[in-house]
Amino acid sequence: MVQINMKVNGRSVSRPVEDRTLLVEFIRETLGLTGTHVGCDTGHCGACVVHLNGRSIKSCTMLAAQASGGEITTIEGLASGDDLHPVQAAFREHHALQCGFCTPGMIMSAVDLLNRIPNPDESTIRRNLDGNLCRCTGYHNIVKAISAVASASSSTARAAE
């Protein structure tokens, strides 16, 4: 057994779990935050993406123990109360989700992408989504949503200058 101590969505948690517990199992089953999903067993689908210390990681490919001591943001921690993160709002606005199962991981990956590359072109967006599978949308509207957020923040940045 190992004691996991971390901050999750701004709140400190401390729980004992079996050594082999994956970070995604810790998030879903120990903490009951079921917004992060498991879609595969080879680290491909990206349904499990969360942010660890500000960067996106696949929580199915990390032991909870490896993340101990860190700060995790899950999909549940993205909005501020009723104020959605711009990426969340854009996903709704552009119909970038259908069944919703890949959506939390997709949104977390998109937020990370825009943190790293504020103004990506379409081909950059598509390449950076290689770690997230969607079966419903064909990615078309996901790309639109991410582009829209990038444009909006770059014009906001320009306006502020």
Place this chain on the structure above:
Amino acid sequence: MTEEGIGARVLRKEDKRFITGQGNYTDDILVKNGTHAVFVRSNYAHARINHIDITEAAKAPGVIGVLTGADLANDKVGNLICGWMIHSTDGSPMKMAPFPPLARDVVRFVGNPVAVVVAETRNQARDAAELVNVEYEELPAVASVANAQAKDAPQIHAEAPNNTIYEWALGDKAAVERAFAGAAHRVAVDLVNNRLVPNAIEPRSAAAVYERAEGRLTLYTTSQNPHVARLVLSAFIGLAPENKLRVVAPDVGGGFGSKIFIYPEETVCLWAAKRLGVPVRWTADRSESFLTDAHGRDHVTHAEMAFDDKHRIVGLRVKTTANLGAYMSTFSSSVPTYLYATLLSGQYDIPAIFAEVTAVYTNTTPVDAYRGAGRPEATYVVERLMEIAARRFNMDPAELRRRNFVRNFPHQTPVIMNYDNGDYEAALSAALKAARYSEFAARRNEAMARGKLRGIGLSCYIEACGIAPSQAVGSLGAGVGLWESAEVRVNPVGTIEILTGCHSHGQGHETTYAQLVADRFGLPTDQVSVVHGDTDKVQFGMGTYGSRSGAVGMTAVLKALERVEAKAKRLAAHLLEAAEGDVEFKNGEFVVAGTDKKIAFANVALAAYTAHNLPPGMEPGLKEGAFYDPVNFTFPAGTYVCEVEVDPKTGEVEIVQFTAADDFGTIVNPMIVEGQVHGGLAQGIGQALLEGCVYDPANGQLVTASYMDYTMPRASDLPSFAVSTTMTPCMTNPLGIKGCGEAGAIGSPPAVINAITHALGVERLDMPATPQRVWEAHRSSQQSAAAQ
């Protein structure tokens, strides 16, 4: 069109919970005292089970029970069923072999469940499952359609000699023979429709709870049709009478057909919950999903088309062998027969068609409906033939289509289907214009200067959906009717609940069904709730698949709305002291025509529920139900144009443009319809370029059993799509809806293959057109050109 009514791009109400991680999928559900099930599965494609030793597993930490097929049989649990009877041409019924939820004596595909371990935690169940010792005696296995009926092929089921399930036919053999005898031109093609794994991103999952005091079972399950699941589990498998079994399908993460069927896993969970007296949960690993979710497609076909001297089609004959896998899944028999051969006329006026379909067992995962279910297979046959024929005739492929289009409706095809309405020329023109088809040559030359080969391919697809008229499918062997139900409950202060037997697993019904109410009653969509997916709450319905929730599901809602409106109007007239004929319903109010006397809908509802002043004979309340049975299938149709650039050095294919012009009839929410097309195109392009199951022919092992080996389309594999619609209303339902859920997956594979073969100047290319296959096709065509 009101701003939220039919035709409006209303943003989805259900999105809020999905984008904030508040979705409620089956594995998310908190089950008090829930235990975990892990299945022990066969590693062999075909083997006799000599002995199962559970002693070590049963003693492992946390284990509550280990159950086998013998326990299942002792409890008299029934087998899984296929609900659609197909007869062979000799009149004999299909050879439906027993499909026990846990194998007893023989395993017949890798992944066939043999035992289940139930333990307090998932890890304990996984650990204990490894301690179950099964002694197998390996038997020879046959995995491919081509070898299933070979003389020395291993016999998979005693009931099916030669592994043959049925030999079925449709059409007029003699008429086709005459047509071919007199034809000016004949074109033949050999095609493989590659086997696919649906791969909804949410794996299948179940949670079963038994309340012993009540004798009631509850099953939470990833199902597209909870009532059908309840019917089968109750009436055929015998786990509980229907009134003691509740099935709930909460948020479901995609289905594409794979979550229609009744599988061993939820059956066993339900039985284990009762037998062990504990709630039992199970969720598939992705590898389990690959091994056990019903696969799709897997046809081998030889087809021939005959033309007269004006290049009009005079006959079509098709011979298909379809792989149904190791056992017959719930709807499997219908997919290569009545959902396939009946679409072989395509968009064309073909006087004579004859199709023969043989279905076989193999030692592979059971095969059943997957997005399109039979119609992608038919479209692939017809549209590959048309394009190959056009090129042989040195004719523009668009022109060959035009010469053969059906232009007068209704049109009776020689393969049962009667097309109500369509304008295939309109969609073709729209697609060609949007794709800048006439300027292709210039783009091709420009690409060639960069060392790339460009090609352009068409697909003029039609499909039959909005399933289905109950009497028609019943006469063709279906065990169920395919009507739909709805209930409209008006609450005392005027908000509305719509209860539908359809299920939403991505289609957006919570929004689109509310749009229907906004359109008819003038109520804002936020005053309308849609309830689905719970057999305790919702009356019996048939679920969502076959692009039916608009054409069939919404029509049922409409009928119930009309009944509500009629009663409300009568009450309003009474309250307004006017004649019913003088009362109009507009913008949520009942108004006496030509006056300012009016009453809001909400106040009429309140009057109905307080019942202080009702007209004579009127019962209190405002709630109406309806069942709607469609009178025909619906026939969405359109043209897809795919333009590719091939790198001859590597065989890599880039789709530079994919253009779609679809006729879906009336469109309720264009934003949602576009999304359905995008998703379908991605799956069809996936089939054409990337996806495909590989079974080891020597031993039936599924080689492509994870995302490492099975190539799922990713964002970088696909372009943005250019989609548009033309419109001819469906003539057989009052809303004019044809449906749109499957078209993208149906029409796109031939467009892609037609484009690549055009780029390479070859005729044969199988799916998936991987870089290796494309490179080899190009190389051999270069070599034979050089040899001449």
